[in-house]
Structures are given as structure tokens and as C-alpha cells.
Amino acid sequence: xxLFPCRRRASEGMAEITTELxxxxxxxxxxxxxxxxxxxxxxxxxxxxxxGGVGMLALTWRPHADARACLSETERLTDExxxxxxxxxxxxxxxxxxxxxxxxxxxxxxxxxVSFSFGDAxxxxxxxxxxxxxxxxxxGSAAQARSAVDAGVDIVVAQGWEAGGHVQSEVATLPLVxxxxxxxxKTPVIAAGGIGDGRTVAAVLTLGAAGAWLGTRFVATAxxxxxxxxxxxxxxxxxxxxxxxxxxxxxxxxxxxxxVENDTVDRWRAAGKPETDxxxxxxxxxxxxxxxxxxxxxxxLAVPETTGNIDELPLYAGQSVGLINxxxxxxxxxxxxxxxxxxxxxxxxxxxxxxx
Numbered sequence: 031x032x033l034f035p036c037r038r039r040a041s042e043g044m045a046e047i048t049t050e051l052x053x054x055x056x057x058x059x060x061x062x063x064x065x066x067x068x069x070x071x072x073x074x075x076x077x078x079x080x081x082g083g084v085g086m087l088a089l090t091w092r093p094h095a096d097a098r099a100c101l102s103e104t105e106r107l108t109d110e111x112x113x114x115x116x117x118x119x120x121x122x123x124x125x126x127x128x129x130x131x132x133x134x135x136x137x138x139x140x141x142x143x144v145s146f147s148f149g150d151a152x153x154x155x156x157x158x159x160x161x162x163x164x165x166x167x168x169x170g171s172a173a174q175a176r177s178a179v180d181a182g183v184d185i186v187v188a189q190g191w192e193a194g195g196h197v198q199s200e201v202a203t204l205p206l207v208x209x210x211x212x213x214x215x216k217t218p219v220i221a222a223g224g225i226g227d228g229r230t231v232a233a234v235l236t237l238g239a240a241g242a243w244l245g246t247r248f249v250a251t252a253x254x255x256x257x258x259x260x261x262x263x264x265x266x267x268x269x270x271x272x273x274x275x276x277x278x279x280x281x282x283x284x285x286x287x288x289x290v291e292n293d294t295v296d297r298w299r300a301a302g303k304p305e306t307d308x309x310x311x312x313x314x315x316x317x318x319x320x321x322x323x324x325x326x327x328x329x330x331l332a333v334p335e336t337t338g339n340i341d342e343l344p345l346y347a348g349q350s351v352g353l354i355n356x357x358x359x360x361x362x363x364x365x366x367x368x369x370x371x372x373x374x375x376x377x378x379x380x381x382x383x384x385x386x
């Protein structure tokens with residue numbers, strides 16, 4: 031893994047797209063695999079990094095030993111020129127592991143990028159810069175972007191409400207990204223939310239973004255650390271099949287999220303969307319890999335070793351599910367996105383010229 035720019039050689043026949051983001055990290059393509067919670071793993075992050083994008087790992091919920099092992103294995107699998115980062119959630123309701131302790135581990139492991147979400151990164155920026163990493167922060171408004179940059183954040187991630195998993199904004203990606211780009215004109219902006227193919231990557235690049243942050247597309251890859259049933263539901267879902275709510279709040283209360291519709295959602299709707307005394311609230315619908323029961327409405331992502339009724343769990347996914355219909359490798363996703371993005375940009379340029 032590397033920190034400073036070192037131009038990779040794109041795979042034969044693979045499009046190479048240059049932006050501020052690719053120049054900063056020596057990437058082939060301005061693609062970032064979102065830190066999709068427990069679905070992230072060394073195999074996924076390294077595959078994306080080796081293909082010329084940025085691979086990300088979610089560390090927030092990993093105990094110290096697991097975090098070290100995960101970073102070490104990712105480094106072993108990643109080419110010398112590959113770029114890998116980590117994400118840390120700052121909301122204290124999300125975890126009992128102090129952020130500072132995770133940052134110490136990041137320093138030990140020479141992490142390239144530390145991204146922060148669901149909180150203010152200001153108090154951690156200097157620490158990250160001390161060990162030579164780049165700081166990213168996810169925002170949901172132009173005002174939040176300005177505050178982040180004033181605090182020393184290097185790259186801003188503008189997340190629209192179309193995103194899957196936990197969501198920080200009530201603004202859609204299309205109006206949000208140009209607002210953020212205009213608010214912090216000297217800072218690279220990465221767009222997130224509803225991006226699932228090269229056409230949507232091209233769209234956010236034309237809005238001024240320096241890169242695209244994709245989560246749902248990578249949930250459906252072969253390397254993602256998710257249960258097969260969860261992956262199947264993402265692949266089969268239509269763009270109208272996701273729900274934005276705070277329903278699955280046990281373990282991380284009051285934070286909006288987007289999931290694929292399931293029986294748990296249907297029963298809650300049928301009951302009038304109650305905030306308390308929700309139907310089947312005490313049901314144990316599945317079991318964790320360590321044998322702990324998972325209650326209905328729990329914030330628990332279905333990993334491969336989860337057992338029970340996977341369909342009842344929160345199937346985190348964004349509105350880009352309608353663009354996903356296969357289970358490719360992560361590297362083939364990066365390659366396809368590069369080609370599709372280049373084709374979409376060329377098509378837009380051609381259409382513009384032909385109209386004059």
C-alpha cells in the first residue's frame with residue numbers, strides 16, 4: 031500500500047480516467063469502494079485497490095486484534111501501488127471502541143486514508159496527518175463541507191440520500207454534489223449515493239466530483255463478506271424496492287438508513303409504522319456467527335456465517351440496486367466501470383457537439 035502518487039499501469043484495454051483523486055493516489059480510475067460495514071474484508075478492499083481504485087475497510091466495530099489482523103491481511107494481498115483506506119464512525123452510540131485507539135492501530139499499519147462519518151472529524155485531523163494519511167469526511171450539506179475543510183479535512187465525500195446503509199443527508203446526490211463542489215472549490219469532492227454504473231459515475235464527474243463512492247455495487251460482488259441470500263436480494267431488487275427509515279435501530283439508534291424491503295418492513299408498515307411496540311419486536315430471527323441471537327429490528331448485517339431467516343434482517347442497499355443484476359468479481363466491476371464511464375463521457379461530448 032502506498033500514500034504518495036505513483037502512477038499505476040492500467041490493465042490492458044482498460045480505460046484510464048484522470049481526476050484530482052487519481053492524481054493524488056496514482057489511481058487508474060476515480061472509483062472508491064465504500065466502507066460497507068461488516069461487508070468489507072481484505073479480499074474486497076485489496077481487489078479494488080489492485081484494480082486501480084481505492085479499497086476501503088470499516089474498522090469501527092472491529093476489536094483491536096481483529097482490526098490489526100484485517101489491516102495486515104489486506105496489506106499482504108494488496109500490490110505495492112494499491113491504495114487502501116479505513117472508515118471510522120464517530121457517533122458514540124455506534125461503538126464502544128474509542129476512535130483514538132483505532133487511530134493508533136492505523137498509525138502502526140501505515141494506513142493511506144482515514145475517512146470519518148457521522149460526526150465531526152476536527153479533533154482527529156492532526157493525529158491522522160501526523161502519521162502521513164489523508165483525511166476524508168462524509169457530509170450531507172454544503173455547510174458541513176465548509177466546516178470539514180476549515181478543520182483541515184483533505185477530501186470531502188458528499189453522500190446523497192439515495193445511498194444504502196446508514197445515510198447522513200436528506201438531499202439527493204444530484205443537487206448535493208454541485209453545492210458541495212461550489213462550497214469547497216479547492217478541495218476534491220467524492221460523490222456518493224445512487225451510483226451503480228459508469229453512466230452514474232460519469233454524471234457525478236460532470237457535476238464536478240473528483241471521484242465516485244460505490245457501496246451497493248460492491249455488496250453484490252463475489253468478494254464481499256455477505257450472506258449469499260443478502261447478495262441475492264440486492265441483485266434481484268428494483269430501484270423502487272428500497273426503504274429509507276430508522277426502523278433497524280437496535281444497536282445504533284435514531285440514524286436513518288436505507289434497506290431492501292422485506293417482511294419486517296411490511297409488518298411494520300401494516301401496523302401503521304409505530305415507533306414503539308413494533309410487531310415482532312422481541313423475535314429472534316437469526317443468529318450471529320458467534321451464536322448470539324439477532325432480534326428483529328437489530329442493526330446487524332448478514333455475513334456469510336449468519337444463520338436463520340436472513341430475509342428478516344436489514345438488507346442494506348441504495349437505490350442503485352436497479353442497476354445491479356449480476357455477481358461479478360470486484361476487479362471486473364472496477365474495469366467495467368472504467369469502460370462505461372469513458373463511453374458515457376464520450377457519448378455526452380458527442381451529443382453536445384452534434385447539437386450545435
